[in-house]
Amino acid sequence: MNLDLAIWALAALSTLAIFSILYRENPVYRLFEHIFIGLATGYGISILWTQVLLPNWWTPMAGDGKWPWIFALVVGLMFYTIYTPRYAWMSRL
Numbered sequence: 616m617n618l619d620l621a622i623w624a625l626a627a628l629s630t631l632a633i634f635s636i637l638y639r640e641n642p643v644y645r646l647f648e649h650i651f652i653g654l655a656t657g658y659g660i661s662i663l664w665t666q667v668l669l670p671n672w673w674t675p676m677a678g679d680g681k682w683p684w685i686f687a688l689v690v691g692l693m694f695y696t697i698y699t700p701r702y703a704w705m706s707r708l
Contacts (some may be wrong), residue, residue: 632647697706
């Protein structure tokens, strides 16, 4: 079986599984919904690292000696503490 044909068949199967929500919510739809969300998240994280963080943050920090950029990471991560009531005070600093 040709690889292109296999990819086409998988895409057609996935499309039909997603469209099965039109009938009613079912386990096949839920499975492909979770697969789609997982693939999209993984793809987004890989693009974020390879095209944004690696060339614009990690390479200058590790390779060019601009180590104070680590503080930008710490301050940026402090914005996410707003979701934890115990550490929400850190987001207001």
